[in-house]
Amino acid sequence: MRITRLELLKVPPSWVWVRIHTDRGLYGLGEPYLEDHPEVVIAEVNRLAPLLIGEDPTRLEHLWKKMYESGNGYRGGPVKMSAISGIDMALWDLTGKAYGLPVHKLLGGSYRGRVKVYRACHDEQPYTVAPGMPYRPSPHRLAPEEASGRAPERMARAAETLLGWDFRCLKLHFGPADTLERDADLDGIVECVEAVRRAVGREIGLAVDIHNTHLSRAQQLIRRFEPLGLLFVEEPLPPERIDLLRRVVDAAPVPVAAGERWMGKWAFREALEAGAAVLQPDLAHAGGFTELRKIAAMAEASYASVAPHCPLSPLSFAASIQFGAAVPNFLIQEHNEVNDSREGGVTRIGAGYMKAPFELGPDGCVGVPQTPGLGFEPDPSGFEAIMRLPWRQSRG
Structure with a gap:
């Protein structure tokens, strides 16, 4: 061939x-x-x-x-x-x-038959869009009932909705200042995380993404997160200075995760030396399956987990599920919420794109396809309709 x-x-x-x-x-x-x-x-x-x-x-x-x-x-x-x-x-x-x-057989066989997925949670009610449509065709305006109350209450309500969608792990997103010249509402961030933890209880996994903030801000926040039982705190620093991660890790009572913008095994080796507990390589950026299996093996040797980044299409998500099925030190899988759909009380990922979209179970997991390759077969009618829609240069 x-x-x-x-x-x-x-x-x-x-x-x-x-x-x-x-x-x-x-x-x-x-x-x-x-x-x-x-x-x-x-x-x-x-x-x-x-x-x-x-x-x-x-x-x-x-x-x-x-x-x-x-x-x-x-x-x-x-x-x-x-x-x-x-x-x-x-x-x-x-x-x-x-x-x-299936690809997971080529990677060494199935270590798990179902892969746990987490979902982003913001201070607005979760929503879905039709397959092939962007996140928001126009600037989003909160409905009156969504806008009521303070951010912690709105975020807690959104988290409760996502539990009803069968997600059993959520990631909360914040954007604290990346320089000390700008004010950072650290109290407000901590209050939001506390409100969500109270709303969902201790059995639900919670992670927090602080989006490449300043080193000092990251240190302050992570210390305050300690009582909240977080799965991890993500991207505490800008991606260029991997060596500085050690200063965060040494002061962190919470697992530190990073890596969505790192390319190739070499950056991840440096992060492991700095003490990262969770690596987040992206199959569509860090080198594909050939490189990610090496990154995962390095992480395993350092007692670290992998939680692959995946903000792209259902095709990348399907590839990530194959990877997660086979890797022993896999932790949890991200997905792009624009690919969610809800029908008959079931949360699906990839409807319209895939002939057999992933279905989220009450355990917060999706099944691993057993068909050859990635297990991704385009939906003939749905995909044809999607391809007639406008394509944009900006993600989502």
Whole structure:
């Protein structure tokens, strides 16, 4: 079996997929995409494509290294790594189809049959959008009943709604100041987390994302989170200075998570040395399955967990579920809430895109597909309708 061509698809609302074709009629799907930078990743996929034509798609390590080392000595970076990641995802999908096995079997077999998923929670009621539509076609305006009360009460109500949607772990999002010149309402942030913890009880997992704040702010916040029993605190620092993570970890009574914008195993090695408890590589950015399995193995050797980042389309989510099924030190899976739908009291992820969307069970988990490859089969009618919608450069 040989690769014959790479076909790029612009999938609404803003995703980019690659379909790798072969001379046997099999194809693999992947997601080479970088938020708000789609066209440069498309250009990089087109640059890499000639390196793949005529190659055996099942030579996964060989092709990954060939792509990574191409480009006159320039290695890594978000554009190149996102392109490689999406291509690698498609190659694993193809390899699984060629051998008649789901990707998790290629990764070592099923460690778990169901994968736990968490959902973002904000200070407004959760909502869904039609498949292929952006998060908000126009600026969102809170309904009167949503806007009533203070932020902690609104966030607690949103969390209670998501429990009714069968989520058993939530991540709360905040944006404290990233410089000391700007005020940071740390009291308000802590109050919100306390309100949600009271509303959902101690049995529900809670994580907090503080979105790359200032080192001092992160240290202050994390100390105050200690009594709240958090699963982890995410992205306490800007991504450039991984070494500074040690200063947060040393003062943190809560597990520290990071890594959604790091590319390749080398950055994650540095984070493990700094004491990160939870790594968050993104299959569509950090190097695809070929690189993430190495990152997970390094984490396991450091007694750290992996909780993959996934803010993209249902295709990346399906790939992440295959990864989570096989990795022993997997913790929990993120997903993009724009892909949620609700019908008949059931929460589905990927409806419209997938012939068999994921269904969230009362345990807060989704089942692992057993069909060959990623287990992602496009919904013929739904996907055709989605592809007629406008495509945007900005994520979601």
